[in-house]
Structure formats: structure tokens, C-alpha cells
Amino acid sequence: MSEVDIRDLIPKDVIVASKLHVAVLGEEFISRAGIEFMSRYYNAWIKSDFGVAVGAFNEGKLVGVLLGTTDPGSHYKSMVKTSGLNLIVGLVVSCIKKSDFRKELVRTRLVRYTRGVAKLLYGRLRRHENYPIENEKIERVGELTHVFVDSESQAKGIGTQLVKKMIDRCERENIDTLTLVTPPESSARILYTKLGFKEVGGKTSSSNETYLKMEYSLAKSAS
Numbered sequence: 001m002s003e004v005d006i007r008d009l010i011p012k013d014v015i016v017a018s019k020l021h022v023a024v025l026g027e028e029f030i031s032r033a034g035i036e037f038m039s040r041y042y043n044a045w046i047k048s049d050f051g052v053a054v055g056a057f058n059e060g061k062l063v064g065v066l067l068g069t070t071d072p073g074s075h076y077k078s079m080v081k082t083s084g085l086n087l088i089v090g091l092v093v094s095c096i097k098k099s100d101f102r103k104e105l106v107r108t109r110l111v112r113y114t115r116g117v118a119k120l121l122y123g124r125l126r127r128h129e130n131y132p133i134e135n136e137k138i139e140r141v142g143e144l145t146h147v148f149v150d151s152e153s154q155a156k157g158i159g160t161q162l163v164k165k166m167i168d169r170c171e172r173e174n175i176d177t178l179t180l181v182t183p184p185e186s187s188a189r190i191l192y193t194k195l196g197f198k199e200v201g202g203k204t205s206s207s208n209e210t211y212l213k214m215e216y217s218l219a220k221s222a223s
């Protein structure tokens, strides 16, 4: 097990975290938008009160990152509210500079992203109608969206420490379930299984990518 410091990412970590993200998860769609866009994305993530962004540091060097949220709905709303315009500008810049990225965005994501933003805005307009029902128990679900470790530091227990940190955070915030999706062939699937995540089904995105859905239950059984 490698000795690392695990702490929340702060704005000065954003560029190095973005570079590590693109280096380790280069195949991922948002990585292909480039480091400039990823820096905007990380800044937006860190600004949200519901975002979790932690890094593993070995002698001050960032060697691993975990991104997640303790309340996905509020988190993405917060990102749109505080940084939506900045992210759109970043996407437009990436589209101008990278024609392959532009074509893929238009072909696979544009409709979905537009629909998502419209839903968030519509939700805001209707906010006053959403009164909670008295005594209704609402399940609180957190989401782990990314975990990655520098290729030279993999298989030394760092990914495990990052995911445990997210589980601890969810426990502290009384989250009932921590959820994630991962490509079925990902090496992370073994890590999640070892930590107690259960496979709960598959999912094919509208961009035709297949994912495995996994959940970690934090709910205390009533006894």
C-alpha cells in the first residue's frame, strides 16, 4: 500500500488534475475536448457545494483523482448556474480547434446535452411546485463519476484509498446509496467489487456506449 495524502482539490490543482485526467482517461469523450476545457470542468466541479473532488498526493505530486457528488441533481444544477456559460464557451473553443471532437459532439451528445440543460432550467421554473410530502423518506443517492491513478502509481492501493474516502464522505452526509457506472471491461470493476459494490444492471447510453451500473449500500438497516 503506497503512503499518499488524500485531500480535497483546490483551484491551484486544477491544471495538473486536468492533465492527469486527459493522460489516464484519454479515450473518454470529455478528455478529447482537451486540457483547456477540462480545466473549466474541474473548476466548475470544485465550485459546487455538492461536488466531491479529491486528489491523492505522493510527496506533493498529484498521482490520483476521484470525482463524485453527494447530490447529483443539485450538483449539476449548481455547475450550470455558476459555470454554465464558461463551460459552453470552453466547448465552443474545443469545437473550433478540434474538428473530430466537434463532429462527435454533434453526432452523439448535442441533443442529450441540450435536453439536460433544458430540463434543469425547466425544473428551476417549476421549483415552487415541488413541495415535499410530509414525512416522505427520500432516498439520498451519491454518485462516483471518475476515479483514476497515474499509470506509474497504479496497483499500489491508491484507487482503493480514493474510493474509501468517497464512501466515508457519503457516510458522514447520511447518503443511502453510492452509485456509479463503469465500462464492463474496466479494471476498476474489480476494485469496486472488492470494496463491496454490487452490480445492479447494465445501461446503454444514447451514444450507444455500454455501461455496468454498480451500487454501494450505506443505508443503516432499521433494527
Ligand SMILES: CC(C)(COP(=O)(O)OP(=O)(O)OC[C@H]1O[C@@H](n2cnc3c(N)ncnc32)[C@H](O)[C@@H]1OP(=O)(O)O)[C@@H](O)C(=O)NCCC(=O)NCCS
Binding pocket: 024, 025, 145, 146, 147, 148, 149, 150, 153, 154, 155, 156, 157, 158, 159, 160, 161, 182, 186, 187, 188, 190, 191, 194
Ligand atoms: C482502476 C484504477 C482507478 C484502480 O486504481 P489502483 O490504485 O490501480 O487500484 P488499487 O491498487 O487500489 O487496486 C485495487 C484492486 O483492483 C484490482 N486492480 C487494480 N488495477 C487493476 C488492473 N489494471 N488490472 C486488474 N486488476 C486491477 C486489484 O485486484 C486490486 O486489488 P488487490 O491489490 O487486492 O489485488 C486505476 O488502475 C486506473 O486509473 N485505471 C485506469 C483508469 C480507469 O479505468 N478508471 C476507472 C474508470 S473512471
